[in-house]
Amino acid sequence: MEKDIQEKIALKRYQIISPVLAEPKRAQNEYFRKQAELEHDFPHYGLKKYSVSTLKGWLRAYRKKGFDALKPKERSDIGRPRRLDDHMLKSIEIKCKAYPYWTVQKLYENLQDQNLLGHPPVHYNTLLRTVKERGYLSVTARTDVRKAYEVDNVNDLWVGDFMHGPSVKPTNHAKGAHKAILCAILDDHSRMVTGHAFSASETISALSLVLKEAFLTYGIPKRLYVDNGPSFSSELLARGCAMAGISLIHSKPYDSPSPFPFRSPGRHHPSRTQ
Numbered sequence: 001m002e003k004d005i006q007e008k009i010a011l012k013r014y015q016i017i018s019p020v021l022a023e024p025k026r027a028q029n030e031y032f033r034k035q036a037e038l039e040h041d042f043p044h045y046g047l048k049k050y051s052v053s054t055l056k057g058w059l060r061a062y063r064k065k066g067f068d069a070l071k072p073k074e075r076s077d078i079g080r081p082r083r084l085d086d087h088m089l090k091s092i093e094i095k096c097k098a099y100p101y102w103t104v105q106k107l108y109e110n111l112q113d114q115n116l117l118g119h120p121p122v123h124y125n126t127l128l129r130t131v132k133e134r135g136y137l138s139v140t141a142r143t144d145v146r147k148a149y150e151v152d153n154v155n156d157l158w159v160g161d162f163m164h165g166p167s168v169k170p171t172n173h174a175k176g177a178h179k180a181i182l183c184a185i186l187d188d189h190s191r192m193v194t195g196h197a198f199s200a201s202e203t204i205s206a207l208s209l210v211l212k213e214a215f216l217t218y219g220i221p222k223r224l225y226v227d228n229g230p231s232f233s234s235e236l237l238a239r240g241c242a243m244a245g246i247s248l249i250h251s252k253p254y255d256s257p258s259p260f261p262f263r264s265p266g267r268h269h270p271s272r273t274q
Helices: 004-020 025-035 053-066 086-098 106-111 124-134 203-216 235-244
Strands: 038-042 046-048 158-168 178-187 191-201 223-226 247-250
Touching: 004 025, 004 053, 004 235, 004 247, 025 038, 025 053, 086 124, 106 124, 158 203, 178 247, 191 203, 203 223, 203 235, 235 247
Parallel strands: 158 223, 223 247
Antiparallel strands: 038 046, 158 178, 178 191
16 A cells, blocks of 8 residues: 555544544543444545444554554455355345344444354445445434533633634735735633734635644644634644644534634634734
8 A cells, every 4th residue: 555545544544533532531432432333435445434443443553653553554354255145145134124223333243243244254344335335224314522612721622713804905005905814723711812813815824824823832732623624624734733642623514603712793803914
């Protein structure tokens, strides 16, 4: 496997475990159980489901050896059959009709317990692909980690966002005006602005400058909560948080309003320009 693919896979694994890096075990267990029910789209592998134990293994590896430990090792399904024979297919069909609301993980565990997946058993992904292609089970509903803010301590959680401000005429007497866009990072507990600057666009470059200022002044936070804009979804930000040990948390698209306090009426916005 090429190095850039390994890097992308490691980054995707980090993005999955990142929301609970700084959370207690109980919250981690609940989060991983929900994530195990979802399909995750990986470079090279495509859509896959992962067990709770696998997700916990990624978290342990990251904490022990850092980002490089998330890069894939040798395949774990070498030597296993990759096709289902007629007897297996019939058993799967019967189970799915009897238990239409089972998850694929539950189906796999049940079939394996009854020795209906061969010796050695076919890989989970083979079963997942078969169930999906034949439409045997209903698609599970989306499950999210929902959490309330504020947090208890300074630097437990920072919240970042861009906000569009007024149009500003350039100082060189050029025609037209440019919109001033504020990028700001706030500490959720103290409501202190840890980093801020105005720029002409929402770019990863503008975000990087603000984060650098914040890190140098106030240290590294445990968590960084952002939306799904292009700058916040960039691989550069994800990799930077992975290397720094920051739990990067994204709000869900089209979800209820995110807790960005400087969007609230009556807040005083920083006025320094970049």
